[in-house]
Each structure stands twice: as C-alpha cells, then as structure tokens.
Amino acid sequence: MQFMYPQIIPRNGMVIRNNTHAVKRSFKYSVLRSAPNTKYGNGIVIVRIKFPLILLFIIGQLSFASAVNADSNTADKGWFTTFTDNVAQTWNEPEHYDLYIPAITWHARFAYDKEKTDRYNERPWGAGFGQSRWDEKGNWHGLYLMAFKDSYNKWEPIGGYGWEKTWRPLSDDNFRLGLGYTAGFTARDNWKYIPVPVLLPLASIGYGPATFQMTYIPGTYNNGNVYFAWMRFQF
DSSP states (O other), rough: OOOOOOOEEOOOOOOOEHHHHHHHGGGGSOOEEOOOOOSSSOOOOEEOHHHHHHHHHHHHHHHHHHHHHHHHHHHHHHHHHHHHHHHHHHHOSEEEEEEEEEEEEEEOOSSHHHHHHHHOOOOOOEEEEEEEEOOOOOOOOEEEEEEOHEEEEEEEEEEEEEEEEEESSSSSSTEEEEEEEEEEOOOOOGGGTTEEEEEEEEEEEEEEEEEEEEEEEEOOOTTEEEEEEEEEEEE
C-alpha cells in the first residue's frame, strides 16, 4: 500500500514534501494537512491523532474507578473484620474479670410528664459480670452480662461488647477518661422479653481498678431519654 505523504502548502502555491523519515512515525506524531475550508490551502490545521495516549487515558480512568470501588469494599470488610476480631480476642484472651454494679437510672425530666417520673423506678438494683482487656493503644474492650431493675421495677438483662477510646490526661496513669460505644441485646418485661438489639454510647471516668461507666438511651417524649450508670470493678 502506498503511503500518502502529508504536504504543507504555503501561500505562494509551491508544494514542499516533508522529509520521508520524518513522516514514517505517522500515528505517533501530529499529522499536518491543508485546511479543507480554504481555496488554496491557506493556513495549516494541526490534527493530533495519538491513539495510544487516548487508549491509555481511557484504561486509566477505568482502572481508577475499579480501584476506588475495591478500596471501598476493602474498607467495609476491614471494619467488620476488626470488630469481630476484637470481640473474639476479648473472649479468648481476657486480661481481667469485671464486676458490674448498677448505680442509677434517671429519666430526663424535660422529656417526661411529671406523673410518670414520679412513679418510675430509678434505683436499678442488680449485678453483672464480664471480662476485658486493654489493647496496644491503651483502649478498653469488654464483654459483659448484667441484670437490673428497670423503670417498672422489673428485671431487665443486657449483654454485649463495649469499646472505649481511653485518655490519661494526668501524670498519674491510674486516672483515665473513656468514650466509646456498646453493641448488644436487651429484653424487657413490657416487651415480653423478646431480645432487642442495642447500640448505645459509652463514657467513663476511672481510677485504678474502679470505673464509673455510663450511657444514655435516646427516645421520644415519655419514652426513652434515660441516663443509666454503673460501677465496674476490675480484677
């Protein structure tokens, strides 16, 4: 097949052929041709045909999109794997055993009618046991099972896994503050003791083996909005 060499047509009408060696790299470089909308070919239009670069660009975009999706899936899998690994390690390799003593329940007065709070129980007698560990970052992990008297003075069990990010702001490392969450199940008499999943915030202040730990159960008017706290003694 005969290759048609590109031409440059200047204003004086003379035809000048490009160097043969310069045009053999046809699709790798720019192709020069006379402008089709001029009578004598006045003006030069540069048409860049770089198929390899265009192809690489498209492949790069597709690869980037795939990588983003893969990273997202990995992150989701990583979060769940981290959670289950922490639960398993706390169960299999506990460093301490814990005694839980429920201390107080308080119904937020701004969210209840007074006649209800007047008759609700706010002395959650009960007890619980658990096991826990401190990770390499100094954060707390615990598994627990506790039973206490609820607002209607009926027994309510709760159990699950707890995690707290721990800070030691003083030179005395025995003093600490914690903030985290607990995930588990509870059951109540007025719900026919059907297990209900819970995901609640945790906060604590502790010194040495004793920790005052607490949560808040959100809710609507005359339902939920309860502050619940207990003592945890570590052995």
